[in-house]
Amino acid sequence: MDFLLYWTVRIIIGGISMLPLDLVARIGRALGAIAYTLDARHRKVALNNLTAAFQGERTEAEIRALARENFKRLGENYCCAIKTAFMSEAAVAERLETVGVEPLAPYAARGQNLVVAIGHFGNFELYARANFKVGEYTFATTYRALRQPALTRLMQELRSKSHCVFFERRTDADALKTAMNKGRVMIGLLSDQHAGRSGVWVPFFGRSCSTSTAPAVLALRYDARLFSAICYRTKLAHWRIEVGPEIALHTADGEPRKTADVMSEVNAHLEAAVRRDPANWFWVHKRWKPPEKRQLLSVAADERV
Template sequence: VSGAEKFYAPQPSQPLPGRVIAIGHFGNFELYARCAMFTPGCQFATTYRALRQPALNKLAQSLREKSGCLFFERRTDADALKSAMNRGGIVLGLLADQHAGDKGLRLPFFGHDCSTSAAPAVLALRYRCRLFTAICYRTDLGRWRVEVGNEIPTSENGQTRSPEAIMLEVNRAFEAAIRRDPANWFWVHKRWKPGKWRSNARPEPAAVNTR
């Protein structure tokens, strides 16, 4: 994991801070849940959508949870996720390169508007976490490297940035990763589905209510 030091507090004596990591389907993206193996003392967590076949879902989750990562089902575990984030010290990875439906933010991605999840920005604001991206790159046969990107600020000049402004930076980071290694991005679903969106992207930050 390159850049793992960003998960830790500036001073060893300080408690581990909360972090939100915007991730995507890059490289071996299942390795995100195993980052705890390479970052001692960090408690990683993520959200997922359960598979329709219960037995297969149970098998998949039993394999994933061996890493020590906490998994929260997006539709049923909202309260448990809230409790974990309120306790602090969680490094929360959220997939953010999927079509987000009619409730998503209308933001450009490679020059075309698409529905973008606001979750990384909203949760970083709500729980006052620093926000980063992380990309998994293949380096050799059976070898990968997860690179933690530069921090994406959630405030500017003392003002809270809008989720639109924050997620626009996430999209740009993903664009750069795809340009660097196009074959490394695995997302066969339609990223630019037509539809209705919650609002237009705003180029500059705007104050938002995060409570």
């Protein structure tokens, strides 16, 4: 079964890689429209999330239109992520612009690491392809292996073309530590999904949600600078990655800020990006899962402090 799955998906990927990017994007949008019609479970999640986030700001018709466009964008993003993995740096540069990377150069000269809080915005696989814009750094990120080893292997084969270093979250902790200790690493960490028991509960669209502490923890541990970055879709098969202002890790007195405060600021940056282009985000994920009983006690204790 693993063998069959691997070669089926590989043939599909091979077919996509041979098509023009604009055509790939249109095919992806068509597939997304079909998914919106057929995938009732994820359609319901997206509609519920959008309704809760924009209660009183958008009509029901606007919410449905946003959800439909969101599915089309997701189809476009996934198909384009496959195609762009096979494209040269020069070809990617024609489709991807970057904003805000120039201020990062002085940190490389000092050998300082950068932690970048990113999210599932636009063609988010392009974060790994933007390394030619900041050549002094080794680009890195983390991932979680899929349940199907064949798909994980295929995914990593695609990602290896980016020259970005990928660390598996559960098995590559030592390798990540070694890389961070060497310096000049720019690591992007997806920070916009439910983090379960290990997360800190901070607001996102006015509702508390479990949020990964990794950006704040890694930045403080390795004396790195912390930023956020968003991949915006500017038009069909064109994107712009914008690096936001630096997020402070210490108070005016030089004391480390609380992890919850840092991640609240990260969430504020991500929320602003969602509001700027709501269809650009990953609404099909259950971002606001309710806390478990012991998490409720922890949240209540934090609120009393």
